[in-house]
Amino acid sequence: MEKTAALASGILAGIGGEKNILRLENCMTRVRVEVQDDDKLDLITLKKLPGVSGYVKQGEQHQLIVGPGKAAQVVDAMRSLMGGAVIDDAERTKAQAKAKYKAPMSDALRMLANVFIPLIPAFIASGLITGIINILKRPDIVGDFATHYPNLLGILGIFGSAVFAIMNILVGVNTAKVFGGSQALGGVMAGILSSPQLAQITLFGEALQPGRGGVIAVLLVVVLMCWIEKKLRNALPGSLELILNPLLTTLITGGIAIIVLQPLGGWISESIAHGASWAIDRGGFLVGAVLSGTFLPLVLTGLHQGLVPIHVELVQAHGYNALLPILAMAGVGQIGAAIAVLMKTRNERLKKVIKGALPVGLLGIGEPLIFGVTLPLGKPFIGACLGGAVGGALIGYWKVATVITFGISGLPLALTIVTGKVMLYLLGYLVAVIAGFLFTWLLGFNDPEE
Numbered sequence: 001m002e003k004t005a006a007l008a009s010g011i012l013a014g015i016g017g018e019k020n021i022l023r024l025e026n027c028m029t030r031v032r033v034e035v036q037d038d039d040k041l042d043l044i045t046l047k048k049l050p051g052v053s054g055y056v057k058q059g060e061q062h063q064l065i066v067g068p069g070k071a072a073q074v075v076d077a078m079r080s081l082m083g084g085a086v087i088d089d090a091e092r093t094k095a096q097a098k099a100k101y102k103a104p105m106s107d108a109l110r111m112l113a114n115v116f117i118p119l120i121p122a123f124i125a126s127g128l129i130t131g132i133i134n135i136l137k138r139p140d141i142v143g144d145f146a147t148h149y150p151n152l153l154g155i156l157g158i159f160g161s162a163v164f165a166i167m168n169i170l171v172g173v174n175t176a177k178v179f180g181g182s183q184a185l186g187g188v189m190a191g192i193l194s195s196p197q198l199a200q201i202t203l204f205g206e207a208l209q210p211g212r213g214g215v216i217a218v219l220l221v222v223v224l225m226c227w228i229e230k231k232l233r234n235a236l237p238g239s240l241e242l243i244l245n246p247l248l249t250t251l252i253t254g255g256i257a258i259i260v261l262q263p264l265g266g267w268i269s270e271s272i273a274h275g276a277s278w279a280i281d282r283g284g285f286l287v288g289a290v291l292s293g294t295f296l297p298l299v300l301t302g303l304h305q306g307l308v309p310i311h312v313e314l315v316q317a318h319g320y321n322a323l324l325p326i327l328a329m330a331g332v333g334q335i336g337a338a339i340a341v342l343m344k345t346r347n348e349r350l351k352k353v354i355k356g357a358l359p360v361g362l363l364g365i366g367e368p369l370i371f372g373v374t375l376p377l378g379k380p381f382i383g384a385c386l387g388g389a390v391g392g393a394l395i396g397y398w399k400v401a402t403v404i405t406f407g408i409s410g411l412p413l414a415l416t417i418v419t420g421k422v423m424l425y426l427l428g429y430l431v432a433v434i435a436g437f438l439f440t441w442l443l444g445f446n447d448p449e450e
Helices: 003-013 043-048 070-082 091-098 105-135 152-164 168-177 185-194 196-200 216-237 237-282 285-293 295-301 303-318 323-344 348-362 367-377 379-398 409-417 423-444
Strands: 021-024 030-035 056-060 061-065
Touching: 003 043, 003 070, 003 152, 003 237, 021 056, 021 070, 030 070, 056 216, 056 367, 061 091, 061 367, 070 152, 091 196, 105 152, 105 168, 152 168, 152 216, 168 216, 168 379, 185 216, 216 237, 216 303, 237 285, 237 323, 285 295, 285 323, 285 379, 295 348, 295 367, 323 348, 323 367, 323 379, 323 409, 348 367, 367 379, 367 409, 409 423
Parallel strands: none
Antiparallel strands: 021 030, 030 061, 056 061
8 A cells, every 4th residue: 555655646746746747547457647738747756666667648638557456546545635626617628629639530430449448357257157158068177067056057147148138228327427417317318129019010011129239229328318408408497307308308319319329329339240250250360460460559559449340249249259269369469579578678677667568468358568678669559560460360260259249358367268269369369478578579679778
């Protein structure tokens, strides 16, 4: 805890103090800060703080990579040191002005990702439980366990599949939260689209399909709901708004959803699921190499966030996800590249960073290696991408798939790979590490001075 407090204090000093903060938050591995005055940032000091393994800027947001589990602790410690400081109106106005001129695509994708990021713990639990079930069902590993304990497997199955039973509701609630609507109404909209009673209703000569369009339809409908709710809030008299707004919002949005948006969402989701599956099935080596080889550059730009609904749609449509294992190889190539740098460099600080980042890199958290090692050195980042492309080509050719949407990667992902493909995934993992190592070793790099 003392190290966490020291790191929090160091970050606060490096960003110009609490009065320079407009927004402070965290994701799984990064402390994310938006500030009033960028000139007050001491980036050189921030990058050298013990515990900071990398830095990246996306839009107006400064992101310090501190590692999985630590990011939330550091942000909590920073808020404690700030004493719950509140942003004043002038600062808020300036933040809004900055937001107005941000790249719209970047903001849209970030908002999209924010809908699904809170679901990551549920996806991780679901995926790992499903992987455990697959192991317990194999007589060559655990004998007759499944025969002797069918009820236990049944209960675990409920635990593992529960997130998918309420997926649309969770997405509806989170979408409303992100887009500034009533979270309860967001859940209601998702409930309308998922209601089994829709199957009993015929519209334009066709029976409605409960759940059609999956999360894509939910996203479309709830975004519209938030817009309608805000418009009505401004238009209705204050004395009636509390009663009429939710009523009218539900009726108007629900009607448009059933007639227009759910069919549209269904068409989009089916196109995504079938298109992605077709590309992976037919593309084999080439598609796998391109997807994995270009994934890390997408991560740097933030555009990878747009892939999140595709992962979800693949699992909802097919029961498995063939895209995630391919993209996971991008991070695996970083492992090999980092090992090559570790063996070549004479910089003791760089060695220390690599040794600290490699264990979490093996577990699928690649940001410390990307932003702390390969990207700053240049050529090792290219070597890592090429290594990932080799692994992705093999994974695509072998048609390896997982049962989860997203949330874990690296070695832990092996626990969620579909039956019969686990060893192929691990072989692809090993090849990606070796390829990343060889490419980086051959490309070389300028060893930084102490």
